[in-house]
Each structure stands twice: as C-alpha cells, then as structure tokens.
Amino acid sequence: MDMATTESTASTMSLASVTLEVADPEATHRFLTAFGVETYVRLRASQAPSTGFRGFTLALTVSRPATVDGFLDAAVNAGATVLKAAAKTLWGYGGVVQAPDGTIWKVATSAKKDTGPATREIDEVVLLLGVEDMKAGKQFYVDRGLPVAKSFGGKYTEFAAGDSSPVKLALYKRRGLAKDVGVPAEGAGSHRIVLGSTAESFTDPDGFAWEASTSSARP
Template sequence: MPFIDSVTLEVADPAAATAFYDTTFGLGDELRVRGSDARTDGFRGFTLSLTVSQPANADSLFEAALAAGATALKPAAKSFWGYGGVLRAPDGTIWKIATSAKKDSGPASREVDELVLLLGVSDVGASKRFYVEHGLAVAKSFGPMYVQFDTPSSPVKLGLYRHKALAKDAGVSPDGTGSHRLVIGGDAGAFTDPDGFVWEGSPALETRLSGSPLNHAAVD
C-alpha cells in the first residue's frame, strides 16, 4: 500500500515559512517547504488539517499561529461535530485545527494526533478511481462528496473533497488560478493527478522543518 511520508509547500520565502511552522505547529519531516515563484491566486484547492485530542490543544495551536502572523478564516468554536477553526498561514496555506471532543480531558498542549491533507477535486469519483489505480485503498467513501484513503502507517493522511465544498468548509471563495504550490511525497511514484496535484517519489531540494514528530508535544 502506498506510503505518504510528506507534503511540501512551495513558498515565496522558505526561511519565513520555516520559522512560522517551527514555532507554531512544530511538525517534523512530514511537513517541508521549498522556494517557488510560481503564480498562484485565490484558493489553491487543498487544505491541511491538524487533528488534536481536545479543545484546549486546538486553542493552543490556533493562538500560537495567530500570534505568529496567521489570519483567522473561521475562529475556533464549538460545532455539532466537535471544536475547531480555520486559519491562513502567512505563506497562504489554509489550515484547519480541530477535535471531535467537546470537552477538555487534561492540560492544554500543542500535541498533534494527525496531519491530514484534503484535496479539492472537480470529480470525486474520477479522482477516486485514479488513485485506486495508483495503488491507494479506500477506507471510507461518501458518494460524490468525500473519500478517505486507507493509509494507517503514513504520517500524512489523505482525503478527497469536492472543490467547492472544501472551499466552503475553509470559509473562502472556490475561485483560484495558477499553481497549487503543493507537492505530495511518498512511494506511489511521480505523477500528476487529474486536478493538477503533483506527487514526487522523493521530495528534493526542500527546506526541512525542525521540531518534534507527530504524537509528541511540539512546545511545552
């Protein structure tokens, strides 16, 4: 089964992006950055999510990101599914920080349970078939709306969402042009999917971010 070991964000200022992510989310090699001046405008067609165990952890990460220069798209709040919010990092990447828990069970920390990449696609069924043909197995599928792939051992989880629905969930307009500014790394091979998302066999020339790996507290 294909293994997704990283996502690489292509940014205008790698040093600034590294500093932001290192001091806020503290992720390890599963999140990387590298320089790019590729044209991009509006919604880039994907979001990254940090899932955590309790609302206090979501607040801690959210507040740290805002203090470091991120912009809130949806302030952290309770909902019927749990608790969380959406923000845009200074490099333009949209992040959702969320938990299914509605109450805290311990002291706040910046411990992250999962890093999830959601790709906004024009045809969920066609993209699902494409990825299955490239070796990915489907864990959950909800008709033409959403697909979650079975990647239990991967540090990066992957799902597909309808493009407009993903933009609505993020609180932004679905309009966008130019580069996704995203490269997915793993052992599935090098290819480009039907919506223009690029996969590399082994990410290269990136700036690797320092910090603790997932399932460890990034900042005490």
C-alpha cells in the same frame, strides 16, 4: 449523507511527503516551528503565480478544545490570519487559519468539552485535496494502489496512511472544502504544493503534482 464504506486494495504507492512551495522558506519555517507543525511538511522556494483558493488544506486533529485554542493562538501570534474563529460545531470544536505563506490550516477536535489541560500533541494530520469529480479522483488513486479507508459517497474519500508519512491523504469536493474553511472556491495558478510518491511521478486529474520521494526538499 451516504453511509461510509471501507475498501481495500493491494498498496503499490503511498504518500511519502508533503512539500509546500513558498516564496520565503526561512520565514515559513519559523512560522511552522512556532505553530508546532514543522515536522509534517517540507519547504521549497517558489515564485509560481497563485491566486485565490489553492485547492487544498491541511487539518490537525487534537484531543480537546483547549488544545485547539492553543494551536490556533500560536499560529495567529506567528502571523496567521483567522479565517474561521474557533467555535463549537455539529462535529465538535475547531477553527481555521491561513499562514503567511498562504497555506490554510484547520485545527479541530471531536470533543466539545475539555477533560484536561491543553497539550501540544497532534493526534492526526490530514491533507485534503479539493477535487471537481470525486468518482474520477478516487478511482485515479485507487488505480495507483492507494487503499481507501473511508468513503462518504461523492463527498469525501480518505486513504489509509502508509508507514512513510505522518500525513494522511483525503479527497474532498472542492467547493465543499472551500466552504468548510471559509474561502471562495475560485482560484488559479499553482497549487503551491508537491506530494512525494513512493512510486512514480505523475499529476492527478485536478492538477496536483506528485514526484518520486527521493527528490530533496527542506524538512
């Protein structure tokens, strides 16, 4: 893997919100509350056709394995399906679940041993968008003023978080992202997600829609 690089540019846009488009907002809100992530995403009713991998995942970083287990257990108890059972990895410890609305959530920690009891604290939430062409996708966002925080060659790009959203934005090669969460990379139809922009509305090269952050959606 290439060494990580750090870049910066004058910021003219940032990620202001993440809106999931779901068939049943009330039921999804109940799930998110039980899971413990209801403050990180908004909801909007949608019946847009979507099959297979939707091209994105949401990842929670927490402090220790016991906390990973706590979040994953809460998700499963609320109706989520396990895609990858929690286990030690080269990078730490984590697992993946799919919510009843179809959204894929990963919960992980860099720690491999517990140094204390489980908590319900989330250190970081990252939205990972699967892209076909990392170079083109990265340049598209850099041109709109998003500063790059980390970049690993053509595999992964993470942008610096703005003050307006608790969620970080990152790009990941689509097939690599699908493999990481344990699903086939193929998918069609709506991504079932809309991103709030502090600037103008647009659609990126991989079909992810952004809209002005003044648009309303349920928290």
